[in-house]
Amino acid sequence: MPQRIVIVGGGFSGTVLAASLLRRLPSDAPAEVVLIERSPVMGRGVAYAVRDWPYLLNVPAGRLSVDSKEPLQFLRFAQRTLPDADAEDFLPRELYGDYLQEVLSRAERDAPAQVRFxxxxxxxxxxxxxxxDAAFELEVAGRDSVLADRVVLAVGNPPPATMPWARAVRDHPGYRADPWALPRRLGPEQAVVILGSGLTMADVVTSLGDDAERAPRMVSISRHGLLPLPQSKFGAPALQSDGLELARAGTIRELLAASRALVGKGDELGGDWREVVTLIRHLAPQLWRRLPEVERRRFVRHLRSYWDVHRHRLPPQMASRLDALRRSGHLEVNAGRIVAMQADADRLRVTWRRRGSAVLRTLVADVVVNAIGPDYSVRRSENSLLKSLRDAKLISEDALELGLRTTLNGVCVAADGTANHPLYYLGPMLRADHWEATAAAELRDHAERMAQHMAAGSEP
Ligand SMILES: Cc1cc2nc3c(=O)[nH]c(=O)nc-3n(C[C@H](O)[C@H](O)[C@H](O)COP(=O)(O)OP(=O)(O)OC[C@H]3O[C@@H](n4cnc5c(N)ncnc54)[C@H](O)[C@@H]3O)c2cc1C
Incomplete structure (x- = not known):
């Protein structure tokens, strides 16, 4: 019987893993790679879907190849339709989805005869x-079940939580749980409240505020009211540091002090603080695994919002657009908390409190967009697949509810702490053990490591 590897989810992670496996599985042993995706479109997922607005990648084209051996692969692909594109350009996300689809088709075409897809x-x-006969049985809605020797969960980000104050209005036509499905015909007389102030909020604001004449009034409310910072040119590093001073830090306080010292040193050498963020990002998995739970908790509580705005940055053109919308009064950014939300005929009444103030304020909005980001808690998940795995005690989450616990090769850690089942996870919930695991670059590296492990026939 050929070994059968079943990947659940055909978004970024599932697609990159499938292509990597088709390239690496030995040509002399029969094997089958099965990719199961609930939507009819494979290779795009949420991030790189075809939308009615040209959302941009937040990483330059020269840094987005899904093959570490060919670092400019995405740029070369993009240049076929955009001949003037260069490595520093921030290109449309939809084009990246086209690229992922081509990567998969090419890997399928070039796979050895013994390896079926x-x-x-x-x-x-x-x-x-x-x-x-097999390690797992997968029940697929409306189809025969599928047997697998190894299963990889690549199911992407969970949906955002419906906060208690949103429960009463979640079916109201003005409440948008999907921040990329927005009404297109809004005008200057209308008001939009956006919950959250990260990259998703920036997507919402730049698409709704594209035409300054027609832009609605937009108000964002998030706990800290911090906006993502802009990207800059990726020049040669000024610091030439291997990050050893960061790697030695044993507490969050020490890490912060070492980072500040490096930023200061970089400034003196004419460098850019983003270089230090990149250093921390590369060291993050090793630092994260070493930190005791109390320190991780401290980071999540006190520093996470600041880290996020420095780490997850905006393409420069989006940052300028946000600035322009703030200056023209179309966008107001607030730090605060929502207290309640009520339907008011076809509008929504949002009651909130500014950070540090006890005064209740009310906004009346035509549209409220939930851009607070995914809720990673497995305990709270209402997803039937995750629930079935949780109930069978095959998966477990970390104490901070950041994601799924896994080994270095991505094997899921079961509720009893063992990792013997050939059940793997690949995707943003790797943050439980690696912290940095959401961007294409990190997920690509995890996919390559997992494919190597499976191609070598290694046991979990
Ligand atoms: C809006 C957005 C923009 C981003 N932009 C960038 C960027 O510019 N640069 C960058 O480096 N990173 C970016 N990222 C981060 C990163 O690329 C994504 O997090 C990455 O796409 C995650 O891939 P994934 O496969 O885990 O999830 P997804 O790509 O979302 O794929 C998960 C797939 O699983 C399917 N699925 C789920 N459950 C089941 C099931 N039970 N059965 C069958 N199928 C199922 C879903 O339909 C979906 O297609 C972005 C992320 C988002 C959300």
């Missing part, structure tokens, strides 16, 4: 361990 469109709603 099967695509299935359907939603996996339950996975259970098998007694014989």
């Amino acid at each position: 099967t695509r299935i469109v359907g939603e996996v709603w339950r996975i259970s361990p098998c007694a014989a």
